[in-house]
Amino acid sequence: MTPSEPFRAPASPTQSPGGGIGRGAEPPSAAILEVRNLVKHFPLGGGRVFGGMAGLVRAVDGVSFWIRKGETLGLVGESGCGKTTTGRCILQLERPTSGEVIFEGRDLTRLSPAEFRPLRRKIQVIFQDPYSSLNPRMTVGQIIAEPMAVHGIVPDRQARKARVPELLSRVGILPSLADRYPHELSGGQRQRIGVARALAMEPSLIVCDEPVSALDVSIQAQIINLLEDLQAEFHLTYLFVAHDLSVVRHISDRVAVMYLGKIVELADRQALYEDPLHPYTKALLSAVPIPDPALEATRERVVLKGEVPSALSPPSGCAFHPRCPIAVDECKRVVPELREIRPGHRAACILA
């Protein structure tokens, strides 16, 4: 279903301090997406300047990573750290302040709307909230058929109608539900409709922004299994944004950890979970509850002090230093670079 076009390998990355890609970190030629030094700053108060003292929300502050074709990159971090904004910049729903988003060899930030249009359907999104992301006035069938028409995926009206039940069955929804409205469905069913709508576009990359967070535990596993099956069947690539570290470990091949607009650690799944290098990653992992009281009774927990600081005025030096259990004086001054500490394992901590 996904007619994967031949694509040009991205140009080799340039090195840059603070958040850039370090030496030995060339993206493989199989990279489908490469994000380089992505920055998104929001002027406070919708861009108005009060007495020349405009605040800037540093939502994304120099983020670089790549994703191989067919793999899943997990993006984790606490609320407000910039995960959704990163995803929206990739989807071109947000114009980056600076940086590059290279998809299948082309920098999307430099394309004109006309140049981007044919690419748009190839990058789809599944949102967290299955309630607000579906048009309440359209039937399930219309929700899935409409974008196919707009993008000319299946230009023929009859063929489009035939495609809807196929897609619905593929995501585990009875085709007879095509005439229902979103409010008549459960959260899990709505999320399946969201998946079907994305699939209808025959995408190659899907940004999954917390696709299971709003769902009940017993339904989460159903949707995760569905996403994995579809990935194998259609060679999809996922950027999987989530804050549940157990779910991210299950679904991801590699994982990036974000804190206040920056990636602080990036590694293969196994390396990140078994041998985390950044103190923030360690604290996040130790906060994950384990459903076993006997184990919990003996488990040490790093409880982080305080809260995530505001992206309006991030702390100096390493932004994590006020909460960091091992911070030294230097951490207040030096912005740690995301360095490759071991092959394929990067961390932004001077003590790592």
Next chain:
Amino acid sequence: MGALLEVRDLTTYFFTGAGVVRAVDGVSYDVREGETVALVGESGCGKTVSALSVMRLVAAPAGRIVSGQILFRGRDLLALDEEGMRRVRGREISMVFQEPMTSLNPVLSIGRQLTETVEIHLGMTPAQARGRAVELLGLVGIPDPGRRLAQYPHQFSGGMRQRIMIAMALSCNPVLILADEPTTALDVTIQAQILELMKDLSRRLGVAMLIIAHNLGVVARYADRVNVMYAGKIIERGTAREIYANPRHPYTLGLLRSVPRLDEPRKSKLDPIEGQPPDLMRLPDGCAFSPRCRYVVERCARDIPPLGAVSDGHDAACWVADRVGQEVRA
């Protein structure tokens, strides 16, 4: 230890135009002095309504406690008049709500909200009340409490608002706190902070807690005993160690097996519970879990299984609880 709260066959329904919602359908549980008890189940299974029933705050006129007893220190709260209930509420039993933003008054400073309660309930003078408010904020870990009293709810983060809610719940030295998903809206690191804080306060002050959660993982570290709810009923209950190590109801087992776990090798495939929870207005005949159950036998679709003992202090409502137990041990 004596039971502080004994809920007996509590039945709370909503009588709506579309039909009767059987939100809480014959629920019984205990909370003993100083203990932490969890009530766990998926959204819509009746957890909030069961806590609101204890406080007699179920939304009238649709919502009504149809039958049952709520014995608090031996007195039936359902027999109290509204004035008597007001004295219990907020003073002996207090509640921390699911959404801190909607339960704090946005137009009153948090200092005012804290002092008001203690002035009304404990008859403190304004000066005493202010001292108490500062003490409470300090207790829940708000830095610089004296200065922050003048601030309004929107000036605090989600985690801090939840701390303030806990401070308010503690203000009149209650013996029991009902905490409805106190951390669901928070980040994992803040979740850990709040739960550690609650556990610590409960130990230090001897307050008993009923913690409501939709996820068995969250409460494993904190609960002494666990009640699992499904479709308006408690379907399994026991000590936390029993419930997690030796579940006897297929739903509890399904909940435990469907989540990926950091302490176990990664599975290639997750093992979900198929289907979805029933509509409480149209419950299936027999066991409400039967349409989703892997262990279903013929009688399940006909007879409702009673909550019965499977071992000492461990109850399950399933016709084949023994078979489930054998399989878990195997």
